[in-house]
Amino acid sequence: MSTVDLSQFHKTFFEESLEGLDAMEAALLALDSGQTEPELVHTIFRAAHSIKGGAATFGFADVAAFTHVAESLLEEVRSERRGVDEKLIDLLLHAVDCLRAMLARSRRGQPVADADSEALRAELVRLVGGEAAPPAPAAAPNAASVAGWDIRFTALPHLLQSGNDPLRLFRELQQLGRLEVLRAVVVDAAPAQLAELDPSQCFLGWELRLHGAVARADIDAVFDWLDGDCELAIEPVADVTPAALVAAPPLPVAPLVAAPAPKVDPGPRRIRASAAASADGGSIRVSVDKVDALINMMGELVITQSMLSDIGEHFDQSQLERLREGLVQLERNTRELQESVMRIRMLPIASVFNRFPRLVRDLEHKLGKQVRLELHGEHTELDKTVLEKIGDPLVHLVRNAIDHGLETPTQRRAAGKPETGTLRLEAYHEGGNIVVQISDDGAGLNHAAITAKAVQCGLIRPEQELDDAEVAALIFQPGFSTAAQATDLSGRGVGMDVVRRNVRDLGGSIGVRSQSGKGSVFTIALPLTLAIIDGLVTAVGEERYIVPLISIVESLRLRPDMVRKIAGGGEVFHFRDAYLPIMRLHRAFGCAGAVTDIERGIVVVLEEEGRRVGLLVDDLLGQQQAVVKSLEAHYQRVEGISGATILSDGAVALIVDVGGVVRLGQQRSEAA
Amino acid sequence: MGGTRTAKKPGAEPPAGAPSPAPASADATMLVRLPADCRLAAQAALKAQLQEVLQPGGIVLDVAQLERIDTAALQLLLLFRRELERQGGTLGWCGENAVLREAASLLGLEQLLNLPAATLA
Numbered sequence: 001m002s003t004v005d006l007s008q009f010h011k012t013f014f015e016e017s018l019e020g021l022d023a024m025e026a027a028l029l030a031l032d033s034g035q036t037e038p039e040l041v042h043t044i045f046r047a048a049h050s051i052k053g054g055a056a057t058f059g060f061a062d063v064a065a066f067t068h069v070a071e072s073l074l075e076e077v078r079s080e081r082r083g084v085d086e087k088l089i090d091l092l093l094h095a096v097d098c099l100r101a102m103l104a105r106s107r108r109g110q111p112v113a114d115a116d117s118e119a120l121r122a123e124l125v126r127l128v129g130g131e132a133a134p135p136a137p138a139a140a141p142n143a144a145s146v147a148g149w150d151i152r153f154t155a156l157p158h159l160l161q162s163g164n165d166p167l168r169l170f171r172e173l174q175q176l177g178r179l180e181v182l183r184a185v186v187v188d189a190a191p192a193q194l195a196e197l198d199p200s201q202c203f204l205g206w207e208l209r210l211h212g213a214v215a216r217a218d219i220d221a222v223f224d225w226l227d228g229d230c231e232l233a234i235e236p237v238a239d240v241t242p243a244a245l246v247a248a249p250p251l252p253v254a255p256l257v258a259a260p261a262p263k264v265d266p267g268p269r270r271i272r273a274s275a276a277a278s279a280d281g282g283s284i285r286v287s288v289d290k291v292d293a294l295i296n297m298m299g300e301l302v303i304t305q306s307m308l309s310d311i312g313e314h315f316d317q318s319q320l321e322r323l324r325e326g327l328v329q330l331e332r333n334t335r336e337l338q339e340s341v342m343r344i345r346m347l348p349i350a351s352v353f354n355r356f357p358r359l360v361r362d363l364e365h366k367l368g369k370q371v372r373l374e375l376h377g378e379h380t381e382l383d384k385t386v387l388e389k390i391g392d393p394l395v396h397l398v399r400n401a402i403d404h405g406l407e408t409p410t411q412r413r414a415a416g417k418p419e420t421g422t423l424r425l426e427a428y429h430e431g432g433n434i435v436v437q438i439s440d441d442g443a444g445l446n447h448a449a450i451t452a453k454a455v456q457c458g459l460i461r462p463e464q465e466l467d468d469a470e471v472a473a474l475i476f477q478p479g480f481s482t483a484a485q486a487t488d489l490s491g492r493g494v495g496m497d498v499v500r501r502n503v504r505d506l507g508g509s510i511g512v513r514s515q516s517g518k519g520s521v522f523t524i525a526l527p528l529t530l531a532i533i534d535g536l537v538t539a540v541g542e543e544r545y546i547v548p549l550i551s552i553v554e555s556l557r558l559r560p561d562m563v564r565k566i567a568g569g570g571e572v573f574h575f576r577d578a579y580l581p582i583m584r585l586h587r588a589f590g591c592a593g594a595v596t597d598i599e600r601g602i603v604v605v606l607e608e609e610g611r612r613v614g615l616l617v618d619d620l621l622g623q624q625q626a627v628v629k630s631l632e633a634h635y636q637r638v639e640g641i642s643g644a645t646i647l648s649d650g651a652v653a654l655i656v657d658v659g660g661v662v663r664l665g666q667q668r669s670e671a672a
Numbered sequence: 673m674g675g676t677r678t679a680k681k682p683g684a685e686p687p688a689g690a691p692s693p694a695p696a697s698a699d700a701t702m703l704v705r706l707p708a709d710c711r712l713a714a715q716a717a718l719k720a721q722l723q724e725v726l727q728p729g730g731i732v733l734d735v736a737q738l739e740r741i742d743t744a745a746l747q748l749l750l751l752f753r754r755e756l757e758r759q760g761g762t763l764g765w766c767g768e769n770a771v772l773r774e775a776a777s778l779l780g781l782e783q784l785l786n787l788p789a790a791t792l793a
Contacts, residue, residue, distance in 0.1 A: 160712070166743045170778045181780025186750060194723055194755045199715035199744050203751075206780065 013054045014107055017063075018100065019285075020047035022354065025096050029357040032089045041084075044092070045074045051099065062112035063102050069124040070095045076128065087175075091127070093358075094120060094217055115216060115236055122213035148177070148212060148237040149219055154187060154205035159229040161200055163368070170208075172222045177212030209237065224366060284384060286344050294340045301333045332650050339627050339646075345385070349427045349436070350378035352391045356398055356425060363402045370409055370420040371402055377427035382434060386506055386526055390436070393499040393510075397438045397522050398423065400496075405442035405520055415517060417441065429533055429548060429642070430525075430659050433508070439521040445514040450474050472512045476500045527630065535626045535655065537647070538604065538617040540585050541594035544653040545617065546626050546645060551658040553605040553612065555620060560599055571598070573614055575605060583661055584616045588640060589654075594618055608662040615661060624648075628655060640664055701730035703766065706738050710745040718745070722752045728760040736767035741775050750784055762786075 024047040027040045048071045055063035070092065076082040098117045106112045113121075151173075155166065173179045183206065190203030210219065216234070223232055308326045311319050353375050360373045382390070406412075406421035413419055426437045447468070454460045454474050466474075478497040503510045503524055514520040535546035536555075562573045563582070572579040582603065586594030595601040595618040603614040626645035631638055631654070642657035702725050707714055725731055733749070753763040763786050776782045 160742075160744050166779060167775055174778070179778075181778075184780040184784060186747075186754070186784075190751065192755075194719065194726065194751055197719065197748065197751055199719055199748050200712060202743065202747065204743070204747055204779075 013058050017051045020051050021096050023047045028089050028092055041078050045078050060106050066121050072128045119213045120215040149210045150235045151208040152233040154231040155202035156229055157201040159202045162229050176214045176218050177210050180209045182209055183207040290344055297337045297340050304329045304333050345383050346381040347384050347387055348379045349382050353378050369406055372420050372422050374424040380427040393502045396499050401440040405440040407443050433525040436524045441519040444516045444520050447471055537621040537624050539619045539621055540617050541591035543591050546653050546655045551606045553607045555604045558603055580612050580614045582614045606658050608658045611662050613662045703732045703734050705734040708737050708739045711740050711742045712744050730762045732764040732766045734766045735769040735772050738769050746781055
């Protein structure tokens with residue numbers, strides 16, 4: 001057995017582990033949001049357990065050792081010996097980040113453990129109640145555990161104005177370990193006269209020592225939002241000896257220059273770590289259904305092929321017709337196979353949406369805002385390429401919405417809104433597109449600031465009056481940012497123009513609707529080139545139409561007494577206390593031989609944006625997933641049709657654009 | 673440090689226009705009562721109040737009522753003490769206050785503020 005080369009499985013191990021970490025993260029965030037199902041804890045535990053098992057099997061001792069401690073901690077949670085609080089979740093989220101970084105490093109063949117991971121492991125060990133961890137592997141002899149950190153922190157004058165009180169920071173540091181102030185000074189820049197002091201400016205500097213095995217990332221997290229508000233240097237105290245303490249160089253009162261922290265990898269920022277690690281993967285996981293479909297097609301292809309070779313062997317003129325049939329069949333098989341292969345590239349948008357709960361949580365903490373994140377339509381499938389490229393623009397929009405859109409709890413209260421802002425992400429099919437919407441109930445676009453900035457940039461003349469749509473269009477101009485000062489979140493050069501360019505590169509479009517005080521809605525429409533929908537196949541005369549399942553409220557056969565004719569030739573029917581217009585699909589699309597008698601057909605009640613309409617078809621044939629082909633690309637745009645698909649028997653079926661049909665029906669009933 | 677000759681108590685109310693302590697004679701010790709909330713919003717008034725009492729004599733800060741404090745307030749007091757001593761005055765404290773104690777100790781400013789060593793009770 002020893003001859004088996006385990007390295008061939010490494011790739012799978014990394015992928016599965018990263019997925020496990022994603023699952024852990026998602027479950028942790030669910031716990032954090034107040035859900036209490038024991039299943040969540042089990043999920044986290046199982047993920048940790050499999051990573052540990054895999055790591056041990058494949059010789060990643062560091063990863064195994066780290067996960068082992070995390071697992072012990074989780075076991076205490078699972079057996080209800082330990083409660084779950086925010087601190088624990090923070091810690092475990094850090095562990096997830098740390099594991100991701102470790103996996104990334106082992107994949108690159110670098111030493112796996114670093115000071116950060118060792119510090120975190122030590123903290124986990126401490127938490128588990130002094131349980132002996134497996135001995136630290138010899139692979140990382142240099143990653144000695146950190147005994148503490150020396151932090152030099154000098155406030156810049158505007159520190160307090162950004163709402164950052166050192167008191168709060170120090171309290172947070174105290175949460176991590178024992179905090180000792182080695183020295184506190186008033187910087188030289190401080191005004192000599194009391195009279196000249198602006199109390200809102202800060203002129204203090206500190207030399208701190210944080211005792212204990214604290215993870216660097218935890219300290220970074222405390223200072224995270226002080227970027228540009230202070231001068232900061234953090235260095236590990238390798239071995240605390242009194243001598244080292246005495247020998248510490250005196251704190252320069254003038255600006256402290258950040259000294260490089262030895263052996264501490266400042267690199268992998270938390271959120272990005274996973275993306276970076278998986279970007280090179282180049283593999284996707286495919287559901288068994290899709291693979292089964294592929295195998296079926298393959299089987300048919302083989303049959304066709306053997307039939308053709310049979311003909312070829314004993315060919316004479318009489319078999320020409322069979323040959324033709326065979327070739328047609330081959331063509332169909334090939335096409336279907338091609339589609340099935342394409343379908344493998346379709347992935348649910350959930351894989352992009354799933355990174356937002358963590359992002360939102362981090363931003364909430366960072367910006368002191370309260371955000372409720374709603375995700376809808378995670379199962380909407382997108383081509384893998386589109387999916388990969390839409391991630392960054394979406395992240396940018398989400399950050400923007402939280403940073404600029406949503407107000408602080410105080411401002412919201414003052415505006416008479418609930419303190420918690422709502423950020424909603426939604427993906428759905430509409431009118432031949434996949435639409436992704438990011439909406440918030442924040443302050444909306446700042447009309448005045450945008451106009452002023454536009455005048456300043458020379459985009460418009462000062463006397464020009466702009467309506468909301470024109471103002472909205474301005475924010476997509478290159479280099480346009482009204483942020484008073486660049487935060488590290490948004491407003492750093494990468495603006496909405498980049499978002500728009502990314503979306504356009506995908507053949508899509510982006511728009512924004514904003515209402516002052518009510519919020520903004522960013523709508524990204526992406527082309528449906530390869531999208532798949534769940535559809536109901538309906539028969540109308542000789543033809544078949546596919547109605548997206550998601551828009552169907554109900555299907556019913558009408559009794560004569562439910563139908564009313566109205567002036568102008570329109571028809572309505574009574575449905576749940578309302579009269580809905582009837583759209584005769586055969587009439588709208590001119591189908592021959594269809595059922596014209598309403599009582600003999602079936603009415604499918606469709607809903608779009610709260611409006612309903614009844615669609616008359618002959619019959620319902622069944623449910624089917626349809627690979628949507630753009631009609632525009634092959635023919636031209638047709639009102640009421642979002643695309644076409646090819647049914648299993650090779651016939652073309654058109655897909656009904658519910659939005660368009662409802663609009664048509666509405667116009668008709670209004671005209672009537 | 674505890675016993676104090678009290679010259680005059682400026683009003684304890686959140687300072688809207690600092691009550692003027694009488695321009696005391698050179699050596700008089702004056703008591704300045706810090707308001708309950710010493711955070712940023714109150715500091716312009718507090719600063720004005722402290723500026724007025726700047727004199728070569730002793731100043732005693734009464735912290736009994738203090739409930740809320742921030743770094744800026746401690747900095748203000750710190751710079752006040754610095755200037756006071758430059759002018760030949762001294763800063764003393766009256767009353768034990770846990771909030772002040774905790775904040776000053778966390779920021780390591782106890783010495784710079786001349787806070788007396790912690791007294792029990």
